[in-house]
Amino acid sequence: MMRTGKVTGILTVLMFCVSLLGSFAVASAAEISLSYANFPPAKTFPCIQMERWKQEVEKRTGGKVQVQTYPGSTLLGAKNTLRGVMQGQADIGCISLAYHPGVFPLCSVFELPLGFTSSYSASLALWDLYNKFQPKEFRKFKVLTMFASAPSNLMTKQPVRSLADLNGLELRASGILSKILESLGATPVSMPMSATPEALQKGVVKGLFSSFEVLKDLNFAEICRYETETNTAVYPFAIIMNRNSWNALPDDVKKVLNDLGREQAEWTGKYMDQHVKDSLAWAKDKYSIEMIKMSEADMKTIKEKTLPLIEDWKKKAAAKGVDADAVLSEVEASRVKYEK
Ligand code: DTR
Numbered sequence: 108m109m110r111t112g113k114v115t116g117i118l119t120v121l122m123f124c125v126s127l128l129g130s131f132a133v134a135s136a137a138e139i140s141l142s143y144a145n146f147p148p149a150k151t152f153p154c155i156q157m158e159r160w161k162q163e164v165e166k167r168t169g170g171k172v173q174v175q176t177y178p179g180s181t182l183l184g185a186k187n188t189l190r191g192v193m194q195g196q197a198d199i200g201c202i203s204l205a206y207h208p209g210v211f212p213l214c215s216v217f218e219l220p221l222g223f224t225s226s227y228s229a230s231l232a233l234w235d236l237y238n239k240f241q242p243k244e245f246r247k248f249k250v251l252t253m254f255a256s257a258p259s260n261l262m263t264k265q266p267v268r269s270l271a272d273l274n275g276l277e278l279r280a281s282g283i284l285s286k287i288l289e290s291l292g293a294t295p296v297s298m299p300m301s302a303t304p305e306a307l308q309k310g311v312v313k314g315l316f317s318s319f320e321v322l323k324d325l326n327f328a329e330i331c332r333y334e335t336e337t338n339t340a341v342y343p344f345a346i347i348m349n350r351n352s353w354n355a356l357p358d359d360v361k362k363v364l365n366d367l368g369r370e371q372a373e374w375t376g377k378y379m380d381q382h383v384k385d386s387l388a389w390a391k392d393k394y395s396i397e398m399i400k401m402s403e404a405d406m407k408t409i410k411e412k413t414l415p416l417i418e419d420w421k422k423k424a425a426a427k428g429v430d431a432d433a434v435l436s437e438v439e440a441s442r443v444k445y446e447k
Pocket residue numbers: 147151152153203256281299300301316317318321342
């Protein structure tokens with residue numbers, strides 16, 4: 108017994124030394140460490156794409172850059188990431204543009220019901236739009252990539268079979284998507300995704316308006332057994348970096364990050380679209396959720412009732428110096444291109 112204990116002891120010391128050496132090796136190999144804040148839980152798509160980005164950056168810089176990720180609002184929350192990254196509390200942060208009404212007059216065009224049918228097409232169109240217009244709303248940041256959620260649908264505790272069922276129903280959304288609900292007669296309650304589980308639990312809202320993958324990722328299928336397909340607007344996201352942190356990077360690292368921008372948008376779109384399918388299958392299997400389609404007449408009414416939101420966006424964008432018509436026609440051209 109004694110001997111085994113001694114051998115185990117020596118082994119433990121040895122292993123400790125090896126692991127210590129190992130961590131020194133890693134610590135000295137990574138010359139640059141970047142913190143990356145994200146608001147929703149680790150399982151959700153904004154965090155899945157964050158981990159993929161981290162892996163790629165660490166690999167492509169040969170370990171020169173190390174990325175420390177903080178999912179689930181552990182470093183900065185949904186609403187203070189914008190300011191936090193600007194002030195350098197995190198080097199990088201993930202923001203959902205819809206959580207900041209009025210702050211992104213140009214890119215908020217992606218919160219409108221424009222007819223995108225996938226995260227893939229919306230993400231690439233958003234990235235192209237950003238690069239073409241270089242909107243000044245992001246001038247304080249380096250934008251590393253952008254992407255959009257899949258189209259939004261209704262996930263509710265009680266069935267919504269027609270527009271009439273929406274009347275006065277309290278539903279969670281954000282930004283212009285809240286206005287979409289309002290124009291359809293529902294009572295929108297705006298809040299970030301990260302606050303939604305509690306609001307659903309407490310009954311503050313009877314459902315939400317978002318993409319279907321959260322049925323699985325946030326287990327909303329358990330509480331929202333009725334899923335009404337509307338396939339309306341997506342939610343745009345941006346991955347922003349503190350300007351000073353960016354400026355301090357060597358050129359070879361900047362190149363790696365720049366080269367990743369479009370690829371990351373595309374990767375995220377593809378991941379999201381597949382994950383929506385997987386999550387729906389999972390939710391059907393586990394909770395026997397009911398999928399509902401509204402009548403054609405209702406779908407037509409939805410289109411008509413939400414049309415004024417585009418005019419409303421145009422006015423607000425123009426007031427902030429955005430060439431709204433040019434933006435809309437660019438987005439439409441991209442939609443056609445990527446929806447093929
Ligand atoms: N629908 C937007 C964006 C979104 C979609 N899925 C997730 C998951 C986690 C955070 C945000 C999102 C929203 O509702 O905020």
